[in-house]
Amino acid sequence: MKFLVTGGCGFVGVNLSHYLVQAGHSVRVLDNMRLGSPDHLEGLEVELIEGDIRDVPTVERAVDGVDAVVHLAADTRVIPSIEDPKFNFDNNVIGTFNLIEAMRAAGIKRMVNASTGGAILGDVTPPVHEGMVPEPISPYGASKLACEGYLSAYAGSYGMQAASLRFTNVYGPRSFHKGSVVAHFIKQILAGKELVVYGDGSQARDYIYVDDLCQGILACIDRGAAGVIQLGTGIPTPLNDLIAVLRDVAGQDGISFDVRYEDWRPGEIRHTYGLIDKAREVLEFDPRVKLEDGIRTTWEWFRKQG
Numbered sequence: 289m290k291f292l293v294t295g296g297c298g299f300v301g302v303n304l305s306h307y308l309v310q311a312g313h314s315v316r317v318l319d320n321m322r323l324g325s326p327d328h329l330e331g332l333e334v335e336l337i338e339g340d341i342r343d344v345p346t347v348e349r350a351v352d353g354v355d356a357v358v359h360l361a362a363d364t365r366v367i368p369s370i371e372d373p374k375f376n377f378d379n380n381v382i383g384t385f386n387l388i389e390a391m392r393a394a395g396i397k398r399m400v401n402a403s404t405g406g407a408i409l410g411d412v413t414p415p416v417h418e419g420m421v422p423e424p425i426s427p428y429g430a431s432k433l434a435c436e437g438y439l440s441a442y443a444g445s446y447g448m449q450a451a452s453l454r455f456t457n458v459y460g461p462r463s464f465h466k467g468s469v470v471a472h473f474i475k476q477i478l479a480g481k482e483l484v485v486y487g488d489g490s491q492a493r494d495y496i497y498v499d500d501l502c503q504g505i506l507a508c509i510d511r512g513a514a515g516v517i518q519l520g521t522g523i524p525t526p527l528n529d530l531i532a533v534l535r536d537v538a539g540q541d542g543i544s545f546d547v548r549y550e551d552w553r554p555g556e557i558r559h560t561y562g563l564i565d566k567a568r569e570v571l572e573f574d575p576r577v578k579l580e581d582g583i584r585t586t587w588e589w590f591r592k593q594g
């Protein structure tokens with residue numbers, strides 16, 4: 289199949305592009321390079337369009353001749369979305385609208401849209417699942433919810449096989465530019481700095497390795513699934529457990545680090561993880577990479593970057 293991957297120069301995008309090419313598919317990437325970089329696509333046979341999803345002619349060119357679209361392009365930063373909600377709306381909502389309009393005109397039906405459980409649902413009692421009432425607490429979360437709404441409407445009105453996959457915390461190689469906890473902690477450790485934990489380290493998250501996520505995305509396209517589906521591991525990992533794994537992995541390379549505990553940050557969600565029953569049923573989704581193995585691979589990738 290020929291795929292368009294929007295945001296294909298970002299963290300998930302470069303990993304997905306590698307994954308799709310290895311699975312024998314052809315890939316076109318559309319990215320404006322605002323957050324991502326083409327560096328990690330080097331040597332991979334993909335077609336790269338440097339352009340913006342807010343630009344209609346560019347989007348029309350990008351969808352031309354593809355069989356399916358994986359839509360990852362977004363301004364993914366929560367705090368900047370609070371500082372400048374209009375930019376986030378234009379980028380995420382108008383951009384997505386342009387994309388599905390171009391797909392409708394070109395008769396392209398299959399689409400996976402990257403969404404998020406955490407930012408859409410707010411502070412709810414875990415596990416998070418598709419049946420919960422969305423109450424986003426940031427413009428970023430609201431933008432993702434709006435996109436889910438448009439995809440649902442395009443499925444209902446135009447027969448699009450459009451699914452919104454709600455990712456939990458994704459980690460893995462090629463995440464150098466990310467501020468998410470695994471990437472941030474590894475960069476701190478390699479820079480010889482201490483880790484700062486806000487709270488007592490009991491806060492739990494659902495960490496999914498990026499290859500497992502790619503497996504879910506491809507299964508979704510293969511099966512023409514539609515609607516909202518939660519992806520994750522279904523396993524809550526306390527921050528202290530993640531730190532213990534990092535200590536073990538870094539220790540094998542003779543590297544140690546300190547951890548400093550600070551007061552809880554106001555508004556921080558204490559525990560969250562996904563319920564992935566629907567993904568297991570609809571996609572036969574089966575995340576296999578153990579945290580220890582995924583962290584080791586990620587650590588080794590960062591080490592190689594120097």
Ligand SMILES: NC(=O)c1ccc[n+]([C@@H]2O[C@H](COP(=O)([O-])OP(=O)(O)OC[C@H]3O[C@@H](n4cnc5c(N)ncnc54)[C@H](O)[C@@H]3O)[C@@H](O)[C@H]2O)c1
Pocket residue numbers: 294295296297298299300301318319320321322323324325339340341342359360361362363364379383402403404405454455456457458459468
């Ligand atoms: N990484 C996670 O843990 C996580 C969790 C939940 C949801 N998501 C969603 O998954 C998707 C991919 O996330 P990621 O971690 O790879 O983020 P990322 O920031 O690394 O990648 C996003 C990419 O989109 C590009 N982009 C942004 N605006 C664009 C525009 N207007 N036109 C063209 N390209 C544009 C950026 O340059 C970047 O390369 C995003 O939609 C994000 O909201 C990610």
